[in-house]
Amino acid sequence: MIIELDVDNIASAVQNQLDACVDPFTVLEALTKGMDEVGRRYETNEYFLAELVLAGETMKEAFAILKPHLTTSNADARTQIIAATVRGDNHDIGKNILSTMLLSAGIDVIDLGMDCPADKIVQAVKGSGAKVVALSCLLTMTMREISTVDKALRDAGLRDDVKLIVGGAPLNMAIAKELGADDYGADAIDGVRRIKALLEV
Amino acid sequence: MEHYGIPTGGGLTSGISALKYLPFKDRIANWAVSNQKFLAKGYTDYYEFLRRVKIDIGISLVTHTQRKIIKGGIIDEFGRIMKFEEYEGDGTIITAYHGGYLKNFEEYESWIRPDPHEPKRLAAYLAGKEVQEQMNNEILSVPAIGGMMEPSWEAFGFERFSRILGHPKQAKKVFDDNGELALELTKILADHGAELILIWDDYGFKNGPFMSPKSFRTYVFPWLKRICVEAHKRGSKILLHSDGDLMLLFDDIVDCGVDALNPIEPTTANPEYDIFKLKEKYGDKITFVGNISPVMLAEGTISEIEDYSKKLIQELAPGGGYIFSSGHSINPAITVDRWEAVMRVREKYGTYPIQAS
Numbered sequence: 001m002i003i004e005l006d007v008d009n010i011a012s013a014v015q016n017q018l019d020a021c022v023d024p025f026t027v028l029e030a031l032t033k034g035m036d037e038v039g040r041r042y043e044t045n046e047y048f049l050a051e052l053v054l055a056g057e058t059m060k061e062a063f064a065i066l067k068p069h070l071t072t073s074n075a076d077a078r079t080q081i082i083a084a085t086v087r088g089d090n091h092d093i094g095k096n097i098l099s100t101m102l103l104s105a106g107i108d109v110i111d112l113g114m115d116c117p118a119d120k121i122v123q124a125v126k127g128s129g130a131k132v133v134a135l136s137c138l139l140t141m142t143m144r145e146i147s148t149v150d151k152a153l154r155d156a157g158l159r160d161d162v163k164l165i166v167g168g169a170p171l172n173m174a175i176a177k178e179l180g181a182d183d184y185g186a187d188a189i190d191g192v193r194r195i196k197a198l199l200e201v
Numbered sequence: 202m203e204h205y206g207i208p209t210g211g212g213l214t215s216g217i218s219a220l221k222y223l224p225f226k227d228r229i230a231n232w233a234v235s236n237q238k239f240l241a242k243g244y245t246d247y248y249e250f251l252r253r254v255k256i257d258i259g260i261s262l263v264t265h266t267q268r269k270i271i272k273g274g275i276i277d278e279f280g281r282i283m284k285f286e287e288y289e290g291d292g293t294i295i296t297a298y299h300g301g302y303l304k305n306f307e308e309y310e311s312w313i314r315p316d317p318h319e320p321k322r323l324a325a326y327l328a329g330k331e332v333q334e335q336m337n338n339e340i341l342s343v344p345a346i347g348g349m350m351e352p353s354w355e356a357f358g359f360e361r362f363s364r365i366l367g368h369p370k371q372a373k374k375v376f377d378d379n380g381e382l383a384l385e386l387t388k389i390l391a392d393h394g395a396e397l398i399l400i401w402d403d404y405g406f407k408n409g410p411f412m413s414p415k416s417f418r419t420y421v422f423p424w425l426k427r428i429c430v431e432a433h434k435r436g437s438k439i440l441l442h443s444d445g446d447l448m449l450l451f452d453d454i455v456d457c458g459v460d461a462l463n464p465i466e467p468t469t470a471n472p473e474y475d476i477f478k479l480k481e482k483y484g485d486k487i488t489f490v491g492n493i494s495p496v497m498l499a500e501g502t503i504s505e506i507e508d509y510s511k512k513l514i515q516e517l518a519p520g521g522g523y524i525f526s527s528g529h530s531i532n533p534a535i536t537v538d539r540w541e542a543v544m545r546v547r548e549k550y551g552t553y554p555i556q557a558s
Contacts, residue, residue, distance in 0.1 A: 007364055045449070050412035054363035088289070090297050093359045140495045141288060141534035169407045170468055170496045186470050187408045 002034025056100035086145035118152035150180030240328035261329025280356035317385035348402025380424030391435035405445025429458030464491030
């Protein structure tokens with residue numbers, strides 16, 4: 001139902017599965033497979049951004065029903081990363097779709113929202129022990145904030161413990177590295193792949 | 202603006218400050234945007250600034266006016282939450298999109314649609330023309346109207362819009378409403394002598410179109426085609442603005458009859474979305490406007506900026522069909538010396554006959 005982007009009926013379908021005593025992790029696995037297929041279709045131009053985002057919305061509906069049924073011990077095992085749109089920038093489509101794709105890939109996201117100052121990111125890294133910070137930036141005039149976050153993490157003595165990955169309209173791998181990032185995701189699908197590699201999961 | 206001898210604080214900044222203290226602010230703001238004389242006063246400084254910066258085209262804003270004033274910004278007539286932000290570097294005020302006001306299709310249906318026949322539409326266009334004439338036509342005033350894609354999704358935000366798109370009847374209603382508005386406005390503006398009309402839209406982003414080409418063909422392009430036909434019937438031309446990699450939509454855009462396309466974004470992820478290759482393929486069918494990279498303007502060296510600007514003029518301008526312009530915007534991260542480097546190249550190489558490279 002993820003592949004069909006059936007956002008209106010996915011919640012009841014998940015509930016029906018749970019009522020029929022299907023293991024919640026089996027349901028999650030099916031949803032994840034659906035998201036993987038959506039990702040594949042996106043990469044082959046069968047689906048486009050709107051379908052990718054709608055699949056994310058469908059996943060969120062399903063996950064809201066499913067989450068309370070995923071046992072605590074397994075939920076704790078999920079890895080956390082931090083995502084934010086840099087200070088001065090109020091664009092979040094890319095960050096949000098990345099967060100949803102990560103959710104289905106078994107990675108929880110501490111989403112610090114848009115226009116996020118570097119010190120808030122530093123505090124979140126300290127508080128969570130997250131090993132990856134994913135930054136989004138759409139504007140040429142805000143991309144220097146990536147360097148500010150890099151420096152703030154260095155000043156806090158945290159930079160060696162955390163990987164910085166970035167994405168957004170004005171960036172490419174060369175600019176990302178120049179600004180102090182470790183990696184660059186060309187889109188949400190690529191971002192998930194690279195974050196998994198950075199986390200070695 | 203101070204650098205060019207135009208006093209700051211006369212336009213948006215003082216307007217925002219004043220509105221904080223005014224009673225009946227929605228009514229006063231609506232009066233302001235409906236009054237040709239008041240609008241012309243605003244355009245005078247704006248166009249004079251453009252003239253001094255050596256930009257030839259200024260816009261007059263026919264749509265996108267405020268519906269409601271909120272803390273730090275407005276909700277515009279399409280239902281977009283727009284906030285005034287100050288760029289730390291130099292204090293420039295930027296109007297930035299902060300999400301959609303409408304939560305679902307039901308809310309959309311109860312939202313009063315922008316009316317193309319409101320007097321403020323024509324007032325904005327005529328105010329721009331009035332100032333153009335006062336300036337001996339040194340600036341071309343181009344009326345700008347909302348297109349089909351951006352007003353459709355930004356009224357909701359992309360997540361909610363994707364849900365609307367999952368319901369074809371709802372999607373068709375939203376796109377048709379915006380198409381009808383743009384078509385009616387095109388007819389009105391063209392009937393009043395607009396030479397060029399800017400369809401202010403966005404079809405894509407750095408990785409491709411916002412939705413499938415099939416959806417564009419269903420919901421957007423039939424309107425775009427009608428807009429071009431009606432404009433051409435009346436002797437007007439259509440300039441379409443859309444960021445992003447439009448490779449998969451390019452043939453359709455050309456087939457619709459669009460006369461000129463801006464900005465041919467130079468920093469997409471697609472190396473084939475290249476203005477030099479596109480000009481070779483489509484140069485006899487459409488005029489290209491733009492492509493000076495905002496990233497290069499902000500981050501590159503002056504000589505890189507000069508070399509690329511020169512290349513754009515020398516390779517694209519011979520024979521016509523190219524308007525030298527930014528590949529997105531001249532944003533506040535771009536310092537005056539960098540912009541002036543671009544204008545020096547334009548002055549040196551941008552006059553016909555174009556010197557060969």
